[in-house]
Amino acid sequence: MATTPRTSTHEGQTPSAREILAQVWGFDDFRPMQDEAVNDVIAGRDSVVVLPTGGGKSLCYQVPALVREGMAVVVSPLISLMKDQVDALVSNGVAAALVNSTQSDEQKRETAARIRSGEIRLLYLAPERLLTNRTLDFLTTIPISFFAIDEAHCVSNWGHDFRPEYRGLRILKQRFPHASVHAFTATASERVREDIAGQLELRDPHILVGSFDRPNLTYRMLRRDNALRQIMSVVEQHPGESGIVYCITRKEVEQTSAALAAEGVSVRPYHAGLDDLTRHGNQEAFIREQVDVIVATVAFGMGIDKSNVRFVVHAGMPKSIEHYQQESGRAGRDGLPSQCTLLYNGGDLMTWKRILEMGDRSNFDEAMANVNSMAALCSGVQCRHAAIVNYFGQEFDVENCNACDVCLGELDMVEDPITLAQKILSNVVRLQERFGVAYNVKVLTGSRDQKITSAGHDQLSTHNLLGNESTANVRTWIEQLISQGFLERTGEFNVLRLTPPGRDLLRRQGTVTLTRAAPASAGRPSARSTADSWEGVDRGLFDLLRAKRSELATEQNVPAYIVFGDAVLRDLARLRPTSLAGLAQIRGIGERKLKEYGEIFLNEIDAYCQQHEVPRDMVIPQDHSLAAPAAAKPKSMKGAIxxxxxxxxxxxxQSIEAVAAKMGRAQSTVRGYLNNYIRDANITDPSPWVSTQKTTAIEAAIHASEDGRLKPIFEAVEADQTIREPVGYDDIRIVVSCWQNRSDR
Structure with missing residues (x-):
């Protein structure tokens, strides 16, 4: 039976939250923005939290549920997602439960009894079940700590996956006036965030928006010329690893899945046209690592909490940047480097137009605007990370992300782009701005199509002007001119028309960038990523531990990542500890998992290392050392300023709080600035930011860390009965950095 971890005896909330984070999940500290979100939930202040997929949203409500008194209720849209989260919580020793339509009456009565007894700390419910009078009446008899609404973009009609049943959740503030409500989502524009807060009737909500950037993902956007070959190029770069291939239509899913299977890929299809049993079975096979690749429509994904997806391929263009950010974000949720490749061509835009025309026409114009924005991203020449972040209204302060096809130099620049652009723009003018992309391509490449010859357009001076170029290249350049604002699509038939900047460019006034894509790069990892993530890892031992993880997961009927994530396995295979104490130092191993799996994995490591005569207890990598983790060095002028x-x-x-308020930046960002300042200015006195009492206790505990980790220092300070102030990891980093600067003098 799952147990409920006890909180710290210290006064104050943050130390208790961090103690639980370390005890239950095995993490030393929160990720950026998590600490602020956690504090809001603990303080009982309504909030809207936007963190990218893989940013750790679930911990923002799971940790506070173990700090606050009462039971937290989590609203989640899919049974599979609820089950995975409950399984993961129980595996970590947390008393969690769910109620859904697949359970028997006896199971539901048993859960109700556990709730009444106060045992359950987190209860997961779908919105439809929560909003029944029976459930609401039952919950009013239970001490509720707060409500957490996952996938909260479903609340808003402006969101990318609106669900009417989510609108009914506004009743929570009416029926439970003393319980705070917290909305969590991975993708929400400012308008969607405000709509969520309004629809849920939140009271003075704190709106937190984390960075939309996923630096561990490498983005590539390639013109589709041979989809199967391009997809296989990615798959072959990740043998035995998990990946998702998204297609626009069910037919494409079936064809692509069959073609990959014929190539020997371990693959299953997933779409709404499959019967429930087959669809569910294919999803479970993927989650439990019985197959490597799932080929799916966008119906697949929201309910997937799989952390070790190493690649996502879009075989067709998504219908919005919001969808792309969420779908591609299912790669690398564990923070390890992962690949995102998008294959597109001009026909995708028309495919989406036909699909949208068959649906609800009330939002057609806005939906098509979203499609056009996605098309502009595909054909654009700006850094992909920067383009996505900028779309969501954030700044990207790094000049070269080193993790996209643009910044990796995989796009060949046209040597004289203005002259080439003039040829294309001139053709549009000579066609009197009355035709779309496909027709302009035909004229420029010298087509003798009957429609062209009958219209006399084969007599134009621009006919065959680009006859030595492929139609794919010419189409790409037209789309790049659209994305850079020199051409625009107009009217029902997407006729091309020059914009004012386009007319200036026709007179060689202005600048333009045109490129040729390099399709062979489809599956190549970024230069910075894969080597670093595998550095020091014994691949043979990793594969052995992965097989043991799969065996244990099968026995327990849970997804493999619930036992241990890939990041933990890589650290085990990198450090090769000889004891439970050494195992406990690895990030991501909490007390429950150490007790349940520690000896099992130590035995595997022992046997392997003896057989292969490899060294043990390797040195902790530098990024786990006492040195404070600095914020990424700002490479742009704006970041440097x-x-x-x-x-x-x-x-x-000045304090962190004061600087954050003055600069209008999140405190987590300012802490990074402080880390840089202490290091670069060689600061030795932490007193402006840490009290004398805390500093004395931390310095006295530094000797507790023999392997360069902060956790032993934290635990030593926690055991110090003389200190009355709560001490957090941020305090420890500041003091240790100053102490090291003194020692280095």
Whole structure:
């Protein structure tokens, strides 16, 4: 039976939350923005939290549920997602449960009894079940700590996956006036965030928006010329690893799945046209690592909490950047490097137009605007990370992400783009701006199509002007001119028309970038990613531990990642500990999993290392050491200016809170600036940011860390009965950095 971890005896909320984070999940500290979200939930302040897929949204409500008194209720749209989260919580020793339509009456009565007894700390419900009078009446008899609404973009009609039943959740503030409500989503524009808060009738909500960037993902957007070959190029780069291939239509799913199977790929299809048993079975096979690849429509994904998806391929263009950010974000949820490849051509836009015309026409114009924005992203020449982040209204302060086809130099630049653009724009003018992309391509490449010859367009000076180029290249350049604002599609038939900047460019006024894609790069990892993530890992031992994980997961009927994630297995195969104490130092191994799996995995490591005579207890990598993790060095002028502004404030002894308020930045960002300042300015006195009492206790506990980790210091300070102030990992990092600067002098 799952147990409920006890909170810290210290006064204050953050230390208790961090203690639970370390005890239950085995993490030393929260990710950026998580700490603020956790504090809001603990404090009982309504909130809207937007964190990218893989950003750790679930911990933002799971940790507070173990800090606050009462039971937390989590609203989730899919049974499979609820089950996976409950399984993961129970495996970590947390008392969690769900109620859904697949359970028997006896199972539901048993869960109700556990709730009444106060045993359950987190209860997962679908919105439809929660909003029944019977459920609401039952919950009013239970001490409710708060409500967490997952996939909250479903609340908004402006969101990318609106669900009417989510609108009914506004009743929560009426029926449970003393319980706070917290909305969580991976993707929401400012308008959607405001709509969520309004629809749920949240009271003075704190709206937190994390960075939309996923630096561990490498993006590539390639013109589709041989989809199967391009998809196989990606799959072959990830043998035995999990991946998702998205297709626009069910027919394409079936054809692609069959073609991959014929190539020897372990693959299953998934779409709404399959019967429930087959669809569910295929999804379970993928989650439990019985197959490597799932080929699916966008119906697949929201209910997937699989952390070790190493690649996502879109065989066709998604219908919005919001959808693409969420779907591609299913790769690399564990933070390890992963690949996202998008294959597109001009026909995708028309496919989406036909699909949208068959649906609800009330939002057709906005939906097509979203499709056009996605098309512009595909054919654009801006850094993919920057383009996605900018779309969501955020700044991207890194000049070269080193993780997309643009920044990796995989796009061949046209040597004289203005002259080439003039040829294309001139053709549009000579066709009197009355035709679409496909027709312009035909004229420019010299087609003798009857429609062209009968219209006399084969007599134009621009006919066959680009006859030595492929139609794919010419189409790409037209789309790039559209994405850069020199051409626009107009009217019902998407006729091309020059914009004012386009007319200026026709007179060689302005600048333009045109490229040729390099399709062979489809599956190649980024230069910075894969080597670093595998550095020091014994691949043979990793494969052995992965097989043991799969065996244990099968025995327990849970997904493999619930036993241990890939990041944990890589650290085990990298460090090769000889004891449970060494195992406990690995990030992601909490107390329950250490007790349940520790000896099992140590035995596997022992046997392998003895057989292969490899060394044990390897040194902790530098990024796990006592040195404070610095914020990424800002490479752009804007980022450098922000760091200098923060430095000036810190030099005056201003607090993190004061600097954050002055600069309008999140405290987590400002902490990164402080780490940089302490390191670069060689600061030795932590007193402006950490009290004397805390500093004394931390410095006295530094000797507790022999392997360069912060956790032993934290635990030593926790055991110090003389200190009355709560000490967090941020305090420890600051003090240790200053202490090291003194030691280095």
């Amino acid at each position: 922000a760091q200098r502004e923060a430095d000036a404030c810190f030099a005056q002894g």
